Amino acid sequence: MRGKEAPRALLVLLVVLVLQLTVVLDIRIGGAHPDLILGLAIAAGLAGGTERGAIVGFLSGLALDLFLTTPFGLSALVGTGVGVAAGQLVAAGVDRTNWLFVPGVAALGSAIGVIMFAVLGAVLGQPDTLTVGLGAAVGVVTVVNGVLGYLLVRACNWAFGQERSGSAWQGPLVAGDRH
């Protein structure tokens, strides 16, 4: 990230983090709430490529870790993973012209992220993460991030200075592809 990207990306991260810690926590379906931080990591990968996906995923996860009682760094690890994966998908040249591409990747990436968090949580001494509420968490996070996928990608496009280049997910290149 260079130029005005970093402050813009930090601003987007800050806004999403505050929303996650306030409004989003009040939205409960089946005891689970959405996870916009995970959605932001995926969106950053889709809009900015592998490198930006990894950085935004890591930083946003780390910021969320500051407020959780789960092991410090766990959300950062998951965020990095899904950010990189989303970026790789774009770099691999997958057809992005389909309008379902962004919601689909956001939803699938979210499901993988939540399951990854649960598995790692279980490995690190919280066994019930694999059983209690996993289905509800996967369902809620998947649906909400799928629905908000375009919005999050648009926010990331603005952060990466790509707002004038049209829809990044439909373009031939995303910022990360140029490196």
Next chain:
Amino acid sequence: MLVLVSVTLITFDERSGTHHITSGLKSVAHDVFSPLTSGVNDILRPIGDFFAGSVNYGSLQSENQQLQATIGRLRLQLNQTAALREQVRELDSLEHLPYLGSLPIVTAQMTQFDLSNFDADITLDKGRSSGVLVGMPVVGAGGLVGQVVQASHGTAIVQLITDSRSSVGVSFGPNNQTYATATGQGPGNPLSVQYIPAQTHLHKGEFMYTNGLADGEFPPNIPVGRLHSFKATVGSGAMTVTMTPVADLDELAYVDVVQWEPKL
């Protein structure tokens, strides 16, 4: 590279020797973000409450009436038990036993709950500046709620007794002479009560209280839960027992932090 950093952070956090570094970072983050999240909540929650209230006005009115009736019943019980509590207090002081009613408390408001989909915790609006420290028990809604696991200057995080990392020493039965350990099984699930011998006589609905053991992690005799189910496991010397928390952990608004520090 970032994956490696994440794994390193997790490893450091799991090691008790470096845990204070992440605790310090978390404390600072809470102090910085607390006014921000509080402000956003103050702006947005009334809007949400307005719409929720307009849709559910009838049921809210009915709920209000039920709550008024409950308050009346509780006032009656309080008046009836005032004399008994005084007797217990006198007996406890004679025996030099700590009694919950004799310990100082800090009343705090819950501001957030279950920050992660896999945690059972709540955030309070009181922290170290109000005397809330890590390890202090938290009671409310008629029973034990949990224990403070993080405390910043102005906020604290309480791990609920339903969290899978929570473990509480309990006692029950005649004269509270049977000891066991209650372990959380995740939000919304009954607690698992372990180490109860197979021949133990149990009653469904029986109260279980903190036993004051385990280096005095909790003061004794705080109601923790009521026996939910039990069955003898074939070939095992122990029974499979579950209990539901006495406190309604889904409806917490205000709780009391008991200024009691474990004798570690």
